[in-house]
Amino acid sequence: MKRIAAALAALTLGAAVAAAPAVVSAWGNTGHRLIGVAAVRGLPDEMPAFLRTPGASAEVGELSREPDRTKGAGQPHDRERDTAHFVDMDDAGRIINAGGPSIDALPRLKSEYDAALIAAGLDVDDAGYLPYAIMDGYQQLARDFATWRVLNAAERRETDPGKRAWYREDRQRREALILRDMGYLGHYVGDGSQPHHTTVHYNGWSRDVPNPDGFTTSRQTHGAFEGAFTARAARLDAVEAAMAAPALDGFDLRARVPAYLKMTLAEVRPFYVLEKAGGFGEGDARGAAFVMARLAAGASELRDLYVLAWRDSADDSIGWPAVKVAEVEAGTADPWLAMYGED
Numbered sequence: 001m002k003r004i005a006a007a008l009a010a011l012t013l014g015a016a017v018a019a020a021p022a023v024v025s026a027w028g029n030t031g032h033r034l035i036g037v038a039a040v041r042g043l044p045d046e047m048p049a050f051l052r053t054p055g056a057s058a059e060v061g062e063l064s065r066e067p068d069r070t071k072g073a074g075q076p077h078d079r080e081r082d083t084a085h086f087v088d089m090d091d092a093g094r095i096i097n098a099g100g101p102s103i104d105a106l107p108r109l110k111s112e113y114d115a116a117l118i119a120a121g122l123d124v125d126d127a128g129y130l131p132y133a134i135m136d137g138y139q140q141l142a143r144d145f146a147t148w149r150v151l152n153a154a155e156r157r158e159t160d161p162g163k164r165a166w167y168r169e170d171r172q173r174r175e176a177l178i179l180r181d182m183g184y185l186g187h188y189v190g191d192g193s194q195p196h197h198t199t200v201h202y203n204g205w206s207r208d209v210p211n212p213d214g215f216t217t218s219r220q221t222h223g224a225f226e227g228a229f230t231a232r233a234a235r236l237d238a239v240e241a242a243m244a245a246p247a248l249d250g251f252d253l254r255a256r257v258p259a260y261l262k263m264t265l266a267e268v269r270p271f272y273v274l275e276k277a278g279g280f281g282e283g284d285a286r287g288a289a290f291v292m293a294r295l296a297a298g299a300s301e302l303r304d305l306y307v308l309a310w311r312d313s314a315d316d317s318i319g320w321p322a323v324k325v326a327e328v329e330a331g332t333a334d335p336w337l338a339m340y341g342e343d
Contacts, residue, residue, distance in 0.1 A: 027190055028227040029065055030234055031295055035190040036064035036183060038239045038299035039306060044246075047310055048148065050175055051182075063183020064190060079125065084188065086128035086197040089265055090209075095127050096200060103258045103265075106131055130192055131257050137185035138253060138305055144178045145313035146325050150339060153329045163336060170339065186302050192260060193298030195267045196222045205272060215272040225271075225291075229280050233288035234295055242296035243303070251308050260301050267294065 027035070040057035050056060067085070071078060088096050093103045099120040107113045110132040114124045151174060155167035196202045203222040205215040271290065279286035317324050319338025327333035 030231040032064040032190050033061040034234055034236055034239050034295055035298040036186040037061035039302035042303040059179045060182045064186035067187045083125050083128045084133035085191045087130040088128055088200045090200055096122050133188040134257050141181050141185055142309040142312045144181050145310050146316035146318045148174045149325050150318055150328045150335045154335050189302040190298045193294050195264055195271050198261050198265045199268045230291050233291045238292045239295045242292050244300040
């Protein structure tokens with residue numbers, strides 16, 4: 001609740017703040033677009049051809065903004081979704097404070113996470129649930145890919161013209177959904193690369209904890225960084241050049257997401273040190289480099305999660321009655337009833 005209230009208060013502070021997005025909109029439009037575009041442009045040849053096009057990268061870049069653009073629908077819509085964009089950790093990686101769950105030991109379900117926060121006397125809305133938003137988005141995309149694999153294989157083999165036409169149309173529908181869900185996952189992975197979306201110091205250093213280094217407590221800190229400064233400094237070529245090599249071995253979703261968010265948390269103090277040194281002034285190369293590194297971290301992680309979701313989908317089962325993706329792709333199972341339905 002306090003995070004949302006701070007965002008609304010920031011919008012009343014004058015023209016300088018009005019030029020930047022509310023503090024709950026990590027990266028603003030520019031950053032989210034660049035993360036989505038760079039991730040898709042970095043996909044390897046093993047991914048479906050419809051994703052490895054300029055049109056697909058542009059589409060995912062635009063759709064990566066969508067979770068911010070849907071805000072303001074009312075309740076319960078906004079309350080359920082606004083808290084998906086962040087997770088407020090203390091400097092040790094515990095949610096809000098030492099009494100909260102550790103990012104390394106998150107409960108299996110979000111409902112269990114909420115219960116743990118309440119038991120610790122913490123406000124669920126203050127904590128945020130970004131790790132679960134990322135994991136949910138990944139799992140949805142893997143299901144999308146599994147469905148696409150089945151439809152694509154069935155369309156190529158089907159000899160009945162009516163069934164083949166339906167497979168083609170449903171594959172096209174699934175491709176549109178895949179782009180949409182890649183955008184949504186891209187948004188939350190992008191949020192996770194913005195240091196302010198992983199910390200209790202989300203908009204100036206928290207006034208609830210000691211501040212011996214005298215870091216700024218300005219409530220304009222968050223919006224000015226991710227909005228106007230990022231829009232001026234960020235460049236797609238620089239983001240792509242800074243992206244890490246793929247890291248695809250030994251994947252465990254429940255370990256990977258916390259590790260990613262902890263890497264971003266480690267950049268919170270460097271951000272405030274740089275801010276104190278004036279590094280985010282207009283045209284400052286130090287601030288530009290920081291932005292580029294953070295956007296590249298988001299794009300690298302997103303690219304990898306796209307590839308991993310694609311690989312995971314090969315071992316999935318889909319539809320009802322369920323069929324194994326591998327059997328349909330091998331031509332040993334007929335997916336018609338699983339895909340079209342028998343009722």
